[in-house]
Amino acid sequence: xxxxxxxxxxxxxxxxxxxxxxxxxxxxxxxxxxxxxxxxxxxxxxxxxxxxxxxxxxxxxxxxxxxxxxxxxxxxxxxxxxxxxxxxxxxxxxxxxxxxxxxxxxxxxxxxxxxxxxxxxxxxxxxxxxxxxxxxxxxxxxxxxxxxxxxxxxxxxxxxxxxxxxxxxxxxxxxxxxxxxxxxxxxxxxxxxxxxxxxxxxxxxxxxxxxxxxxxxxxxxxxxxxxxxxxxxxxxxxxxxxxxxxxxxxxxxxxxxxxxxxxxxxxxxxxxxxxxxxxxxxxxxxxxxxxxxxxxxxxxxxxxxxxxxxxxxxxxxxxxxxxxxxxxxxxxxxxxxxxxxxxxxxxxxxxxxxxxxxxxxxxxxxxxxxxxxxxxxxxxxxxxxxxxxxxxxxxxxxxxxxxxxxxxxxxxxxxxxxxxxxxxxxxxxxxxxxxxxxxxxxxxxxxxxxxxxxxxxxxxxxxxxx
Ligand code: GDG
Numbered sequence: 001x002x003x004x005x006x007x008x009x010x011x012x013x014x015x016x017x018x019x020x021x022x023x024x025x026x027x028x029x030x031x032x033x034x035x036x037x038x039x040x041x042x043x044x045x046x047x048x049x050x051x052x053x054x055x056x057x058x059x060x061x062x063x064x065x066x067x068x069x070x071x072x073x074x075x076x077x078x079x080x081x082x083x084x085x086x087x088x089x090x091x092x093x094x095x096x097x098x099x100x101x102x103x104x105x106x107x108x109x110x111x112x113x114x115x116x117x118x119x120x121x122x123x124x125x126x127x128x129x130x131x132x133x134x135x136x137x138x139x140x141x142x143x144x145x146x147x148x149x150x151x152x153x154x155x156x157x158x159x160x161x162x163x164x165x166x167x168x169x170x171x172x173x174x175x176x177x178x179x180x181x182x183x184x185x186x187x188x189x190x191x192x193x194x195x196x197x198x199x200x201x202x203x204x205x206x207x208x209x210x211x212x213x214x215x216x217x218x219x220x221x222x223x224x225x226x227x228x229x230x231x232x233x234x235x236x237x238x239x240x241x242x243x244x245x246x247x248x249x250x251x252x253x254x255x256x257x258x259x260x261x262x263x264x265x266x267x268x269x270x271x272x273x274x275x276x277x278x279x280x281x282x283x284x285x286x287x288x289x290x291x292x293x294x295x296x297x298x299x300x301x302x303x304x305x306x307x308x309x310x311x312x313x314x315x316x317x318x319x320x321x322x323x324x325x326x327x328x329x330x331x332x333x334x335x336x337x338x339x340x341x342x343x344x345x346x347x348x349x350x351x352x353x354x355x356x357x358x359x360x361x362x363x364x365x366x367x368x369x370x371x372x373x374x375x376x377x378x379x380x381x382x383x384x385x386x387x388x389x390x391x392x393x394x395x396x397x398x399x400x401x402x403x404x405x406x407x408x409x410x411x412x413x414x415x416x417x418x419x420x421x422x423x424x425x426x427x428x429x430x431x432x433x434x435x436x437x438x439x440x441x442x443x444x445x446x447x448x449x450x451x452x453x454x455x456x457x458x459x460x461x462x463x464x465x466x
Contacts, residue, residue: 006130007130007131007132007460008042008043008128008130008131008132009037009040009041009042009043009131009132009134009456010042010043010044010045010123010126010127010131010132010133010134011033011036011037011042011043011044011045011134011136012044012045012046012119012123012133012134012135012136012140012143013029013030013033013044013046013135013136013137013139013140014046014047014083014087014137014139014140015030015046015047015049016044016045016046016047016048016049016069016070016071017030017033017034018062018064018069019034019064029136029137029161031374032161032233032374032448032451033136035235035236035239035448036448036449036451036452037066037067038067038236039449040066040452041065041066041067042066042067042068043067043068043069043070043126043131044067044068044069044070045059045070045071045119045122045123045126046071046072046119047071047072047073047074047079048060048071048072048073049071050073050074051073051074051075051076051079052073052074052075052076053075053076054073054075055075055078056118057072057073057074058072059071059072059122059125059126060072061126070126072118072119072122074115074118077111078111078114078115078118079115080111081105081107081108081110081111081112082108082111082112082114082115082139083139084309084311084312085105085107085108085111085112086104086108086109086111086112086175087112087138087139088309088312089101089102089103089104089108089312089314090102090103090104090108090109090173090174091138091139091162091173092138092162092275093314094165094169094170094172094173095138095162095163095164095165095371096162096163096275096368096369096370097163097165097169097369098274098275098368098369099169099172101274101314102172102173104173104174106174109174109175112139112142112175113142116140116141116142116143116146117142117146119140119143119146120143120146120147120149120150120152121150123143123147124147124150124151124152127152127154129154130154131154132154132155132157132456132459132460133147133152133154133155133156133157134156134157134158134159134455134456134459135156135157135158135159135186136158136159136161137159137160137161137162138160138161138162140158141158141179141182141183142178142179142182143156143158144156144158144182144185144186144187145181145182145185148185155187155188155459155460155462155463156185156186156187156459157186157187157188157189157190157455157456157458157459158183158186158188158189158190159189159190159191159231159233159455160189160190160191160192160196160371161192161233161371161372162371163192163193163195163196163199163369163370163371163398164191164196164197164199164200164203165199166199166202166203167199167202167203167205170203177208180203180204180208180209181208181209183200184204184209184211184219184221184223184226185223186226187226187227187459187462187463187466188226188227188228188229188455188458188459188462189226189227189228189229190229190230190231190455190458191228191229191230191231192230192231192232192233192371192372192398193230193232193372193398193401194230194401195398195401196230196371196398197228197229197230200228201213201219201228204219204221209221210222217229218462224466225462225466226462227458227462229458231451231454231455231458232372232398232401232402232446232451233372233374233448233451234377234443234446234447234448234449234450234451235374235377235378235381235443235447235448236447236448236449237381237440237443237444237447240354240378240381240382241381241382243350243351243354243355243382244354244355244357244358244381244382244383245358246351246355247351247352247353247354247355247356247358248355248358248359250351250352250355252352252355253352253355253356253358253359256352256356256359257359260300261337263297263298263299263300263338264298264299264300264361264362264425265299265300265302265356265359265360265361265362266285266299266300266301266302266360266361266362266364266421266425267301267302267303267304267356267357267360267362267363267364267379268281268301268302268303268304268305268363268364268365268366269303269304269305269353269357269375270303270304270305270365270367270375271305271306271307271308272305272306272307272308272315272318272319272322272345273308273309273315273318274314274315274318274368275367275368275369275370276305276366276367276368276370277366277367277368277394277411278303278305278318278322279318279321279322279325280366280368280411280412280414280417281303281364281366281411281417282303282322282325282326282329282341283325283414284366284411284414284417284418284421285301285329285340285341285364285417285418285421286329286332286333286414287414287415287417287418288417288418288421288422289329289333289340291415291418291419291422292418292422295422295425296333296340297335297338299340299425300338300339300340300341300342301340301341301342301364302341302342302344302356302360303326303341303342303343303344304344304346304347304348304353304356305322305343305344305345306345306346306347307319307345307346319345322343322345323343323345326341326343329341354378354382355382357378357379357382357383358382358383358384360379360389361389361390361424361425362389362390362391362392362421362424362425363375363376363379363380363389363390363391363392364392364417364421365379365391365392365393365394365397365399366392366393366394366409366411366417367394367396367397367411368394368396368411368412369396369397370394370396370397370398370399371398372397372398372399373393373394373397373398373399376391376393376397376399376403376406377399377403377443379391380403380406380436380439380440380443381440381443383436385433385436385437385440386433387429387432388432388433388436389424389432390406390407390424390425390427390432390435390436391403391406391407391424391439392406392407392409392417392420392421392424393406393407393408393409394408394409394410394411395408395409395410395411396410396411402442402443402446403439403442405434405435405436405438405439406435406439407420407423407424407427408420
């Protein structure tokens with residue numbers, strides 16, 4: 001087998017995020033991909049973030065260190081229908097089992113197909129015979145089929161960053177049959193958890209996709225054999241540990257800690273998204289203050305929630321809902337020298353963020369559904385092992401499959417979350433240390449490099465075997 005290092009890795013995702021000085025990108029996919037490309041380099045292809053009135057645009061290539069960033073602009077109307085429309089008003093809610101948010105328009109699906117075909121054409125012009133192609137996420141499901149139609153024979157893998165829904169949810173998606181057939185055009189399909197893999201397998205049903213599921217994670221379909229397996233994404237453990245130690249000495253982190261005036265800090269960091277369960281989280285925190293009155297004036301919740309997908313109605317609505325929640329809870333419980341919730345509707349730089357994690361007694365991660373959730377992993381890694389804080393984690397996040405030593409709660413049950421926080425803030429040091437060490441061990445074993453290596457190896461060995 002050719003060593004992966006000898007072959008160029010091409011990563012494809014909807015949006016290419018050029019690294020910024022302060023590392024402020026808020027989004028798991030961008031954080032994960034940049035970290036995965038850091039060591040061995042490669043090419044990252046996708047949308048530049050620019051909109052145009054033209055239906056076609058030239059590829060722009062920029063090199064930074066060992067990574068080439070190849071980007072295209074997208075037609076403004078296509079972007080609205082493909083990204084805000086089919087991707088984020090149909091696929092995102094269904095993958096998160098939030099069917100009330102599903103809103104389908106035929107023109108959205110048409111644009112989804114058009115943009116995927118444009119991506120394939122533009123990418124094909126950059127490819128060399130030895131390239132390994134790794135496509136990311138639900139925006140680009142048809143890409144392998146489009147590339148094959150364009151005569152591309154390179155190994156092509158796909159990783160899904162969000163949950164894969166069960167058939168009963170998936171079949172609510174107009175076009176789902178096409179999506180299932182398109183997924184089978186990849187050589188390797190990767191999911192975060194066994195639950196997602198099982199859901200995918202059970203969706204392969206006659207007559208949509210006649211498939212034979214084998215015991216070795218291979219699936220035989222009419223066009224050949226593919227591998228479908230579990231590749232839980234990890235984090236860059238060394239980078240986060242170094243950042244959190246460094247940030248701990250910085251002025252901005254010290255100022256934040258001083259401002260707590262000795263109170264315990266509970267931290268939440270999430271893109272402002274309805275899947276992250278922020279409304280439910282604020283109500284659970286209110287329940288904590290009611291049910292455990294001694295927490296009043298003794299804890300502070302800092303919720304950092306940078307806005308995303310602005311212009312999609314559900315996202316604008318959740319923003320105003322959270323403003324109301326935090327205003328009401330603060331009005332109800334605040335005293336002249338204490339505000340229960342510090343709600344920041346903006347992103348902060350990565351380094352101070354890791355410093356805030358290190359100083360937080362509780363990491364509160366309570367999505368109502370999440371593919372994995374990198375914040376949960378980053379929070380654990382950023383802790384001081386001698387005196388670690390405790391993670392309170394939703395059972396509905398993929399991360400709960402690995403971080404079984406966290407305090408696991410049901411995000412829909414306010415008492416479960418309130419009791420979980422109460423348990424975390426009073427947990428004895430020995431128990432915190434033990435649980436932290438167990439979780440850190442898991443995260444070190446399956447860090448971001450292990451994730452990339454396992455996936456690329458699976459892709460290469462499958463092609464070598466075939
Ligand atoms: C998708 C899936 C899956 C957040 N706010 C700030 C900030 N962030 C960073 C976090 C973390 C990333 O963004 C968020 O990643 P998550 O995994 O928590 O969530 P999604 O964006 O929904 O990611 C998810 C992931 O893809 C990877 O596969 O885990 O399930 O939904 O790295 O630290 N970073 C900075 N400032 C912020 O304000 N600097």
